[in-house]
Amino acid sequence: MWGASLLVLALVSSMAVADPLVPSLTIFGDSVSDVGNNNNLITLIRANFPPYGRDFAEHRPTGRFSNGKLAIDLTAEYMGFDTYPPPYLSQEASLGSALTGANFASGASGMLDGTAHLYVNFSTLYKF
DSSP: OHHHHHHHHHHHHHTTOSSOSSSOEEEOOSTTTOBSGGGGSSSSOOOOSTTTTTTSGGGSOOSBSSSSOOHHHHHHHHTTOSSOOOBTTSTTOOHHHHHHEEEOOOTTOOSSTTSOSSSOOHHHHHHO
């Protein structure tokens, strides 16, 4: 109970911050942090269809593997950002938005060779 109260207090107090606490957010990860990079990839691993996004802004799928906000979205709000870092591969990403942050996370990604046999693994990618 106390933990939840402190979390709510921290989130509410962060909304009063005029400027972000850091200049930008750069996110790397898998589906836990993916905000739509897979929408522009040739892959079966996507979240750009219902029921994903039904509790998010505009009630439409965004590519997040969630029906609402991800932890990274809440972190961006807590840090004082007005918007969330866009997916690096999205149409809305630009040089200007990259200066304030970008999200490189991609669902089903992994660093270990055994993550998936159908995808390019990290060691093969590193050779290029």
